[in-house]
Amino acid sequence: MEFRTIGPLTVSTVGLGCNNFGRRLDAAASASVVGAALDAGINFFDTADIYGYGEHDFSGTGRSEEFLGKALGSRRSEVVVATKFGISMSKTDPSMRGGSRRWVRQACEDSLRRLGTDYIDLYQMHRPDRDSHISETLEALGELLAEGKVRAVGCSNFEIEQLEEAEQAAASGVGFASVQNEYSLLRREAEDAVLPFCAASGMSFLPYFPLASGLLTGKYRKGTGAPEGSRLTWWEPRPHQTLDVLDEVEALAVFAEGEGHTLLELAFSWLLSRTEVSSVIAGATSPDQVRANVAAVTWELDPDQLTRLTTIT
Secondary structure: OOOEOOEEEEEEEEEEEEEOOOEOHHHHHHHHHHHHHHHHOEEEOOOOOOOOEEEOOOOOHHHHHHHHHHHHHHHHHOEEEEEEEOOOOOOOOOOOOOOOOOHHHHHHHHHHHHHOOOOOOEEEOOOOOOOOOOOHHHHHEEEEHOOEEEEEEEEOOOOOOHHHHHHHHOOOOOOOEEEEEOOOOOOOOOOOOOOHHHHHHOOOOEEEEEOOOOOOOOOOOOOOOOOOOOHHHHOOOOOHHHHHHHHHHHHHHHHHHOOOOOOOHHHHHHHHHOOOOOEEEEEOOOOHEEEEEEOOOOOOOOOHHHHHHHHOO
């Protein structure tokens, strides 16, 4: 396993996304996945306060953090735990969301309790909040840093304008160390402005949906249906999750196979060819998936291969 940095944190280049915990996996299955990740050398675990809900049910919010905390147990000090705040935690209480100082502090305390820890390594604002100024959020996060309750702060789903606003607000105080946005071979919009911003500012980039919800694992091929139980059979439709992109997926698979690699290896290795990317956070529903993700980082793409891939996507 190789490692990169996010601010003061050292993280494995393959991380584990915990959004399946409490939703598709119970506590025992979650613990099995966490154990496999630890055994494989993964030290970076990414969750959120909102994770754990069902498809139409928010009653399970917080379960991912609870399951992760219990699964880590005495090994908590060996890992880097990232979680998030900001998305509504209640259908009936509008105050349980956002980036206000009150909610940032309350959400942090709630996450610490669910995780069973006294500090969060990377605390991320899950999405921008139009009702709170970013300076208020950063001030609250600065307080948590000063108190030792978090070690670094980040954001997610921020566009370039919001990143620039946050950078200006943080000019004399605490700033974001990372941004977590969607990025994969099938969704490259981050290259337009966000990734160049990261390169110029030193901010780390964390791609979510790095495997395009399974399309880049190799299990979806042209002429075959979506496997039973896969995300494409129930997830809210998104441009890169519909089967009309299978021509592109097929072209990528043929490219990878022509170079002696799998599509999964291509997806991971291509993301890590960007020095701005600190870790590829991929979810898993089984220990075998964890091991496959770690084993996929085997390919150092050369400039010619990267250019050829741009003609495909």
